[in-house]
Amino acid sequence: MTSHTSTHDGFEDRHDRPAGNPNPPPEPDPGPGESLGREAWRRLRQNHAAMFSLGLLVVITIACVAGPWLSPWGLADVDWNAFGVPPTLEGMHLLGTDANGRDLLTRTLYGGRVSLSVALVATVVSLVIGVLYGAISGYVGGRTDNLMMRFVDIMYSLPFMFLVILLMVVFGRNIFLIYAAIGAVEWLDMARIVRGQTLALKRREFIEAAHALGVKDSRIITRHLIPNTLGPVIIYVTLTVPKVILLESFLSFLGLGVQEPLTSWGVLISEGTDQMQSAPWMLLVPAVCLALTLFCLNFLGDGLRDALDPRTR
Amino acid sequence: MSTPLLEIDNLQVDFRLPTGTVSAVRGVSFSIHEGETMALVGESGSGKSVTSTALMRLLPEMTHISGSARLGEQELLKISPRQMRRVRGDEMSMIFQEPMTSLNPLHRIGRQIAEVLERHRGMTGQKAQQRVLELLRQVGIPEPERRVRSYPHELSGGQRQRVMIAIALACEPKLLIADEPTTALDVTVQAQILALLKDLQQRYGMAILFITHDLTLVRHFAERVCVMRHGEIVESGDTATVFERPQHDYTRMLLDAEPSGTKAAVDTQAPMLLEASDIRVRFPIRKRLFGRSEYFEAVRGITLNIRRGQTVGIVGESGSGKSTLGRALLRLLESQGSITFDNTDITHLDKSAMRPLRSRMQVVFQDPFGSLSPRQTVGEIISEGLRVHYPELGRREREARIIEALQEVSLDPAMRRRYPHEFSGGQRQRIAIARALVLKPRFLLLDEPTSALDRSVQMTVIRLLREIQRRHDLTYLFISHDLAVVRALSDTVLVMKEGQVVEHGTSETIFTRPRETYTKTLLKAAFMSSEHAA
Secondary structure (H helix, E strand, C coil), rough: CCCCCCCCCHHHHCCCCCCCCCCCCCCCCHHHHHHHHHHHHHHHHHHHHHHHHHHHHHHHHHHHHHHHHCCCCCCCCCCCCCCCCCCCCCCCCCECCCCCCCCCHHHHHHHHHHHHHHHHHHHHHHHHHHHHHHHHHHCCHHHHHHHHHHHHHHHHCCCCCHHHHHHHHHHCCHHHHHHHHHHHHHHHHHHHCCCCHHHHHHCCCCHHHHHHHCCCCCCHHHHHHHHHHHHHHHHHHHHHHHHHHHHHHHHHHHHCCCCCCCCCCCHHHHHHHHCCCCCCCHHHHHHHHHHHHHHHHHHHHHHHHHHHCCCCC | CCCCEEEEEEEEEEECCCCCCEEEEEEEEECCCCCCCCEEECCCCCCCCHHHHHHHHCCCEEEEECCCCCCCCEEEECCCCHHHHEEEECEEEEEECCCCCCCCCCCCCCHHHHHHHHHHHHCCHHHHHHHHHHHHHHHHCCCHHHHHCCHHHCCCCCCCHHHHHHHCCCCCCCEEECCCCCCCCCCHHHHHHHHHHHHHHHHCEEEEEEEECCCHHHHCCCCEEEEECCEEEEEEEEHHHHHHHCCCCCCCHHHHHCCCCCCCCCCCCCCCCEEEEEEEEEEEECCCCCCCCCCEEEEEEEEEEECCCEEEEECCCCCCHHHHHHHHHCCCCEEEEEEEEEEEEEECCCCHHHHHHCCCCCCCCCCCCCCCCCCCHHHHHHHHHHHHHCCCCHHHHHHHHHHHHHHHHCHHHHHHHCCCCHCCHHHHHHHHHHHHCCCCCCEEEEECCCCCCCCHHEEEEHHHHHHHHHHHEEEEEEECCCCHHHHHHEEEEEECHHHEEEEEEEEEHHHCCCCHHHHHHHHHHCCHHHHHCC
């Protein structure tokens, strides 16, 4: 929302002005769109919990992306000397191995790639489609709103499993299908939330003032409506991420998601649960990763919501 | 003199906020005797409402209250929450400003009145029912037997306030705190509610602590008055004395803040700027997929001509269709009838054809809190119209225009980087005016631009509006329920009721020699002429 087409500063300089400008321009003015972003960043930085969470999320992401390359063990490499051993330095199994002798740290990092990317893609899809769809539906109103929302209802009423199985049958098994399937479902809630917000907002006088100024509908939606729905949207996003990660593990558990040897946090957790008595680290490692990520997202979400609202100082 | 019913001594209320302590009330002392009406007058932020809520102990946790408040034998600030609950609604009760939100929408009104009786008097069943009916009759609700089963949304604002009064009086309290009880109501209803309160006061012999910002009401309603400012009482005494010989500058300022003066007449041959004939606006009440939808006609055939430089005032009570008419004239709402603006027939222009004209016709709305987008800086808000109508402007030129507009409304141009929530109501209204002015319009629709403001702020806004009208030869359509303001600003006045024009004439004629009874009632209620003061 902060992206605001840059207003070219050089433009008026090209006009025939005397070289020795009598009134030198005042200190460069930050563009209006930019200033909100910068302001928000300044405020976010003052929120220690959010900044710590952001740092930790970056560390987790980097570890998941780069970690597997650094590990001596591959995703499916079996250490024939170590089946289900607890964390040990012997053979570099820093977080132990699973029942098949595969390195748990490596698998957790690979799993993180899947879980985080599913979360990212599904959230971005739900954010982009859901927010736009909801805002347009609520803003236009009337028959359009009715039609658009009935479409959402129809999508809701389709059984999710049926949709996934159908996709599998048509396109074959593919991880991107999981992204698509989850994304296709997650935006529905977002659309409803944003539509509700929009219905309340569009009666506000500042929207009417924008009409009176002759502002185009598209600009009213992007500049006035959507920024004002951000609070609930960000909160909902932080709720979507865990939901999506768990949904993915559910699909994988049913055999519709990622397949061995590839794994995800959800799959690792469900495997770990089976061995909880004999090998607790198999549950603890992925569970702690998931929990940490979700905690961080919640703190970061709260921080972002406050930082993006000019009213909180 | 007898011992006072309520005695407040050195009351101090501090809000402990994360950013520091804010003292809302600083050492206020006053007393009220039985059967007496005392008014607490002040502008917003003066601490008058905080004082009354502190007496009811209804303030949030983080407040610190010190001093003493004695109601009869009890020290209100010391007794336990349990004892306090017994006092509330029984010995002292309160009515609030907003009748729309102070009743629970899910319960029938009879039930809500009976709740108090059950809580404090242990009345249930038939006995409670009878008392409820009696109360409804006393507060003047027609057909109480039927109304007792109504839900709040089925009642008008005035009726809801009557129900609130019935709840407050259910246990015959010794003290009634009325916190701006009539501010949200129309003037004619306001007069009725005040008459009702006076009447009930005599019947029950209770004392009233009357909190208001409106000095006109105080003069006719209260025996004694305390003027508050910044959490302190600056002046107190008998109403008559305070009004005739105000001692403090602030009181004098409040008394002078009644708008005065009239507008200089405009050349009657000035060219027409806006001509509208037979304007009708209707809203669908019930939409049906098949068959005919039902409509409510908010504006029923209004014809209106405005010459350049004129100010036309539209007055009417809420629901009279005055705002709807204003929006229809600017083509912000679909309407029937024909509208000509600046020699262009705009009746059938679509959105994009209207766009170039929009810079010449602008609006200022009532609510200074709702009319500015909370997520844009003041500079962005003001420049929005420039981006639409003068996209060729470079950033620096746009900046210059913003600064010019802010200076025009007497705001510091450095404020353009701040957000609306940092400004007071009056300042926000100036920002809204700047947003309209930056486009150099010819016509301004002013929809209750001063109604949400304090009297003293109102004055400065009115002065500003007058000045920019003179400077830019602007034409105003001024919509308001506040007759004093309309009188001060308008050339001609249109009195509206139920979507129709009741009376139309020059400001002078309407205010001094009204013809229609409705206009007379309106004027009487607004200026509280003595025979109506109950």
